[in-house]
Each structure stands twice: as structure tokens, then as C-alpha cells.
Amino acid sequence: MSAIKKYYEDKVVPQLQDKQKETQIYTELAKMVSAAYTSNMASDESFCFKFNIPLTGVNNFYKILNLNPVEVGLNFKADWGNILTAMHKDSYYQILLLLVYHGIIQKKDAFAKNALMVLMLKIWNGRKSHFFKFCDKRVMKYVIGHMLTNRHHSSKFENPVTLLKDHFVPTILEKYGPEIKNDPAKLKRLFEQTFARVVQIFAQNKRTNLQTGKPEAQGGLLPLYMKARAEGLYISPPNVRTGEDEERPGFEEYATTHNRDEIVSKTTDFIVMNQISYPASLISDINRKTNVSAKIIEQILAALHNHSYFDIIQNLIILILSRCNITSVGDICKAEFSANIQKNVISSKNNDEANKIQRLIDVLLTKIFDDKLQIKFDNYSVVHKIKIRNVIIFGLEHNLFRVNCRGN
Amino acid sequence: MFLVDFQKEKDVSEIARQALLNEKAYNDQNKSVDLLFEVSQKMKNADYAKNLYQPYDDSIFEGKVAIDLLYYKHLLRNLDETYYKDVHELLAQTYRSVKEIYEFVNIKPEIFGKDINATILENSIEDVSNKLNVVMNEVLDNTFYNLTPDQRSKKYSDRALPLAKKLITEHNDPEESLQYSIKTCVLEDILTKVAFPGSNWLRVKHLTESEDFGLIFDQQKLVEIVENFEKQINRLSKYLAACV
Numbered sequence: 001m002s003a004i005k006k007y008y009e010d011k012v013v014p015q016l017q018d019k020q021k022e023t024q025i026y027t028e029l030a031k032m033v034s035a036a037y038t039s040n041m042a043s044d045e046s047f048c049f050k051f052n053i054p055l056t057g058v059n060n061f062y063k064i065l066n067l068n069p070v071e072v073g074l075n076f077k078a079d080w081g082n083i084l085t086a087m088h089k090d091s092y093y094q095i096l097l098l099l100v101y102h103g104i105i106q107k108k109d110a111f112a113k114n115a116l117m118v119l120m121l122k123i124w125n126g127r128k129s130h131f132f133k134f135c136d137k138r139v140m141k142y143v144i145g146h147m148l149t150n151r152h153h154s155s156k157f158e159n160p161v162t163l164l165k166d167h168f169v170p171t172i173l174e175k176y177g178p179e180i181k182n183d184p185a186k187l188k189r190l191f192e193q194t195f196a197r198v199v200q201i202f203a204q205n206k207r208t209n210l211q212t213g214k215p216e217a218q219g220g221l222l223p224l225y226m227k228a229r230a231e232g233l234y235i236s237p238p239n240v241r242t243g244e245d246e247e248r249p250g251f252e253e254y255a256t257t258h259n260r261d262e263i264v265s266k267t268t269d270f271i272v273m274n275q276i277s278y279p280a281s282l283i284s285d286i287n288r289k290t291n292v293s294a295k296i297i298e299q300i301l302a303a304l305h306n307h308s309y310f311d312i313i314q315n316l317i318i319l320i321l322s323r324c325n326i327t328s329v330g331d332i333c334k335a336e337f338s339a340n341i342q343k344n345v346i347s348s349k350n351n352d353e354a355n356k357i358q359r360l361i362d363v364l365l366t367k368i369f370d371d372k373l374q375i376k377f378d379n380y381s382v383v384h385k386i387k388i389r390n391v392i393i394f395g396l397e398h399n400l401f402r403v404n405c406r407g408n
Numbered sequence: 409m410f411l412v413d414f415q416k417e418k419d420v421s422e423i424a425r426q427a428l429l430n431e432k433a434y435n436d437q438n439k440s441v442d443l444l445f446e447v448s449q450k451m452k453n454a455d456y457a458k459n460l461y462q463p464y465d466d467s468i469f470e471g472k473v474a475i476d477l478l479y480y481k482h483l484l485r486n487l488d489e490t491y492y493k494d495v496h497e498l499l500a501q502t503y504r505s506v507k508e509i510y511e512f513v514n515i516k517p518e519i520f521g522k523d524i525n526a527t528i529l530e531n532s533i534e535d536v537s538n539k540l541n542v543v544m545n546e547v548l549d550n551t552f553y554n555l556t557p558d559q560r561s562k563k564y565s566d567r568a569l570p571l572a573k574k575l576i577t578e579h580n581d582p583e584e585s586l587q588y589s590i591k592t593c594v595l596e597d598i599l600t601k602v603a604f605p606g607s608n609w610l611r612v613k614h615l616t617e618s619e620d621f622g623l624i625f626d627q628q629k630l631v632e633i634v635e636n637f638e639k640q641i642n643r644l645s646k647y648l649a650a651c652v
Binding site for chain 2: 292293296375380382383384
């Protein structure tokens, strides 16, 4: 009997018989897919886009199901053999494959699809970074708009999320689902085929270049992108200046978005998935700066750690990092980070990003005030709302530092 | 002597008491809150001025302090040199409190005097001082010098009497003691207005008592800063009453 099947029946099924746990996992998966969908649709990076990977969220599935990642890994190894790459051994993929298996066995189509979609997000990011370390969205837009033939999948889909969700996920499950039902060891085939299909988007039909002796892809986005770049072909987006200090996006900006994505994803996941106790010194510092009472500060900060605020918190962190021009984790760990937040987020007014931050915090505070404090946030004057908003900003600043510089 | 059946009397009063209690309970049960009363209560507690204020700004406060100190320069022109150091220390403390209050309630600092704003600082110091002296003299005239002794007493005697009595018991001239006490009250009002012109002081006082504000903010801390400010203004006005 397959080790994965035995492990699934002995350890996973008893946990998932608890309908509450099954629903919780299904909801989390759906939220992850929805967040990926929303962020990609809102972005104009075309096929240069990188997703925010819900590492903490996926890791949390082990906790929900009381599974040990090492044990899971050993069972996969027992079925798949010894010669495995780091990807095969990655606990992120393994737990999601178990959930795909669960969806297939229990005929829960949406469950399997969402689990496979979340799995593909990470594969997409990995391959995208591998083939395009610096991806210029203007060049990519030219490639998608003018250089692809109808045979290429990317020409039929507007962005990566629809390509993955509407094409790859259903076709892969349709093709490999039946054989996995009979033999879960075939999950390896599904996994490797998923990887191969994403790779094909970027590079396919490799041949050795006789002049250089190196293998070069003949098809996929990569060779077309390189050709367009070499010929200086790109589609320039309309340059509308909307903010006081917005500059024309530079090439190096795309490198920084990868780092930011990781910071955003890691920090948001940490905030919404964990309840933490904030140090008394921080509470008293925020109290000194805002004059909001210590008790209320504690309640507001505690209320932040709620999955229903995922989207708002994620967007707030994206905006804060953008306002502060954070390009790497190092920028957050510097002593000047606080001053940077003070100058570019708290004191900054009358620009698009600052206005968005304000609107998002107001939505968040209205919910927190209604749900946790039973007070109407709108009862407070404009000037007092500013002070209350700062509690959220200081809280996010603390979490950014804590997650990225102190490792939680 | 009357013969009284105490037991019967007690029973009757118990029946009467029960009847009254029942009626009260019935009334309480059927008491409907008058809609108008409810609305009036809400209107009473509503904060209509909440969106009239702009947030605190450090640079505006700096301009305000510069102008306020010129007002003080005028008021302190006759100060006995022996008090010079004490008064200036007290003034510095007072303006620390003023800053704390403005920051706490987060409203834009205002400058005292009609048509006076920070732009006048672009003029020469003499011009600015002259303009401010005119404003201050006008205020002193309207609140003190142009009033008859009767008007002054009527307006300030309630507040001035405690200090006047104390001075009289220390063998000071009664008439002078009363005048000095009234001047102290006048100056307390003026100095508070200089620090918090327009409706700013009312706003501060409102927030020290506002229930909504107290739910979220450290209201007690604000009350302490305001009380401290009032004490400092009281002490300053005593020095100044001897100079104007």
C-alpha cells in the first residue's frame, strides 16, 4: 500500500472528518486564491507579475491538521524514492498535494482546485524569477500584444492568474486526477507536470546554440522577450502623474518589487495568523505619541490579528512600503525606519498613497470599533481620527520590524 | 388620652404602601421614553464642532509663540527686575503646557488678536511690537480700564474676593487689594485667551469633559495638563497684575 495513502487515511482523514477543520481549510484556500486573483487583477505588470505567497497560511495547515512536516516528508519520500529535488521536499508543496489528494478522493472539486492553484502560485513565482530576474512590464506587454501566436497559452489569457486558474488547474486535474485516485504516488507526476507546464510558458523547446554551445529556448515568453528587448520594442504605459513625488518607473524598480512581495506576504500572514502580545514599552510609547489610552491601544492592536482583515492589512503594508521606498528587508531593520514612517506615512498628506492609507485605516477602524469596542468611529472628529489611525500605523511598523528583522 | 389600635394603623399603612409601590412599578413598566426627550439628550451630547478644527502643526505653533511672547513683552514692561528670572521660567513652563494641550487635543494653534497672524513677523520687530501693543492695550481697556469701579466689581467680584480677603487679612489696603485681585482675574482671562484664542479654549474644556473623548483618549492626563496650565496662568497673572 502506498505510504502517502496510508498516512492520509491514518492521520489526515480523522482530522478532516471534523467538518469544522475541513471548512476552515477550504475557506483559507479560497481566501488565498481570492487574494492572488485580486492582487493580480489590480496590477498592470502583465506576465511579469509575482504573487504574494501565503507561506504562513499554508504552514498553518500543518497545525490545523496536527501533522508533522517531517513525517509528511518521510511518507512522500517512501513513495517517490530517494532522488528528490528541494522542490519535491518542500513542505509547502507536500501539504498542498495532500489537500489536492483529499479533494480528488472525496470528489470535492473546488477543494482540489484551490489547493492546486495555491501550489502553482509558488511554482509561478519561482519560474518567473528564474527566467526573468529583471522583468520590464513594458517589454512584456509588447511581447504579449504583438509577438505571440495563437498557439501560445499566454495569448489567450490576460494575466498569469487567469492562465493558472482557468486553464492549468482544471486541465491538470482532469488529466491526472483519475490515476491519482488509484495510486496517490502519482501525485509526483501531477506535481512535476504542473512544474513543467509553468516552465513551458516561459521557455520550451531548448536547443543548443551552435555558436555559444549553451542550450537556448526556442519557444515561450523568454526568447521573445529577449528579442523584443534587444530590438528596443516595448509598449509604454500612459504616463499620468498623480502623486507629488511619483517618478517614471525605472528598471531597477522591478527588482525591488520581488523583495517587497516577500515582505508583504510574510508580514501579512504573520499578523492575521497569530495573536501576539505587544510589549508594554511599545504600548506606552504609542500612548505617549497619540494620547490614545493604553487599554484602547491594546484592544485595537489585538483586533488587528484577524483573518477577516487580511486584504486591508496586506494593502496597507504594500502602501507603507511603497511610501517609504523600502527595497529590501535591510531598509526595515535600519534605525531610520521609524523616522521614515513618520515622515512618509504619518506626516505625509495630499498624495494618492497617503489618502489610500487613510481610507483603508478608516475602514479597518470602523470595523474594529463596531465589533470590539462597540463605539462609533465616526463619532470622533477629523483631528482625533488622525491620532487613532496612527495607532494602526505604529502597530504595523512594529510587526514589520518584528517579522522581518527579529524573525517573529 | 386617645385609644389607638397600633396594629390596625400599621396594617392600613402597609396596604397603602403596597398600593403605592404597585402603582410605581406599573408606571415604571409602562413608561415610554419620550422621543423628543431622547432626541434632546442626543443633541445635548452631540459634538457639532468636531469637524471645525484642523490638526496641530509644529511650525504654526512656533509662529504663535513668537507673537505671544511679544504680547508678554508688552505686559511685562514694568516688571520689577527681581522677579525677572522667576517670571521667565514660569512663562517657559506655561508655554510647554500650552504646546502639550494643543498637541493632545490636536488642533491648529491660533494667534490672538484680530487680523494678527504669523505673516506679520515678516515686518520689522518695532512694527510688530507696535501693532501688538495696540491690540493688547485695547483689550486691557475694554476689560478693565474703561469699566467703572462698580462695573468691575460686578463683573469680577465673585472670583476676586477670595484673593482680596487674603490680602486684606495681611494688612494691605482694602481698596488696593480689591483692585489688584480684579486685575488678576482680568489678566487670567486675557492670558488664557492669548494662549487659546477663539473657540480653542472652549474646545479644550469640552474635551476634558466629553464622554466620547474619554472612552478612547487619556482624558485624565488632559485634565491634569489643563489644571497645571490654569495654575501657571494664575501665578503669571499675579505677577502681571502688578505691572499693568
